Structures are given as C-alpha cells and as structure tokens.
Amino acid sequence: MPTEPKPKPDRITGIRHLFAAAGYSVAGIRRLWGETAFRHEALGLPVIAVLFWASAAPLWAYGVFLILWFVLIAVEALNTAIEVMVDHISPHWSEAARDAKDLGSLAVMALLWANGVFVAYVLLCAFYG
Structure with a gap:
C-alpha cells in the first residue's frame, strides 16, 4: 500500500539556519561515507600527505x-546526488539515466586524474628536481 507523501518542512531562517545547514552537511558526509569510491x-588524503612528508615536498x-x-x-x-536522483526518477534502465551517471563519473575521473598528475609532479620534482 503506497504511503502518503510527507509535507514539506517549514523553512528555517536566521541563526537556526546556520545550525540546520551544518546538520545537513554532516548528514551528507554520513551518506557519502556509504560510497566505496x-x-x-x-584514504588518499593521509596517504598522499605521508608521501609528501617522506619526499620533503614544499608546504605549498x-x-x-x-x-x-x-x-x-x-x-x-x-x-552521488546525480546517481540518487536518477535512480529515484528513472527506476528502470534508460539511455538518459545511463548518460547522466556516466557524465557524473567522468567529472570524478577528471579530478582524480588532476590529483594524480599533481601528486606525480610534486614527487618527481622532489626526487629529480
């Protein structure tokens, strides 16, 4: 039996909004922690920090x-937000849903590459510079 949609909560304003926004961000981190990626x-943050420390990388x-x-x-x-919304809006396979997810994945991969290229540059400069 379908459940009734919940009413939209009242808008929070003023100083209470700052605390509510912080709570939303914490909830987002908790949700994101469920993603293996x-x-x-x-995990990459402390690993790279140790590599930088071991290679005497500059502070910058x-x-x-x-x-x-x-x-x-x-x-x-x-x-992750795109994937959640696509799964909600389009529970069955569709080309548009696939494309939306693939494009989101591409954006993440591009930044992974940017991070990797930067780390490689810093480490190469540290050892050969």
Whole structure:
C-alpha cells in the first residue's frame, strides 16, 4: 500500500539556519561515507600527505593538494546526488539515466586524474628536481 507523501518542512531562517545547514552537511558526509569510491578518496588524503612528508615536498604542495582533494570530494558528492536522483526518477534502465551517471563519473575521473598528475609532479620534482 503506497504511503502518503510527507509535507514539506517549514523553512528555517536566521541563526537556526546556520545550525540546520551544518546538520545537513554532516548528514551528507554520513551518506557519502556509504560510497566505496568516497572512502577510497578519503584514504588518499593521509596517504598522499605521508608521501609528501617522506619526499620533503614544499608546504605549498600540501595546500594545492588539499584544495584539489576538496574539489574532488565536492564533485564526488555531486556525482552521488546525480546517481540518487536518477535512480529515484528513472527506476528502470534508460539511455538518459545511463548518460547522466556516466557524465557524473567522468567529472570524478577528471579530478582524480588532476590529483594524480599533481601528486606525480610534486614527487618527481622532489626526487629529480
């Protein structure tokens, strides 16, 4: 038996909105933690930090990598949101659903490559520069 749709909650404003927004972000992190790809990307942060430390990478390299990593996590979150919405809207296979998921995956892969190229550059400079 189908359930009745829930009414839309009242809009939160003022200072309460800041706390609510923080709660939404924490819920998003919890949801994203369920994704294997995110857990692998999260593991990359300490692994690369150790590699940079072992290679005596300059401080600016840590900063640039941290920015690239945060952008990767943001795009991974958006990709997961696309997948969730596509699965909700189009529960059966469709070409449009496949394309939306593939394009989200491409965005994540592009940032993985950007991170990898940067890390390789830093490590090559550290050992051969």
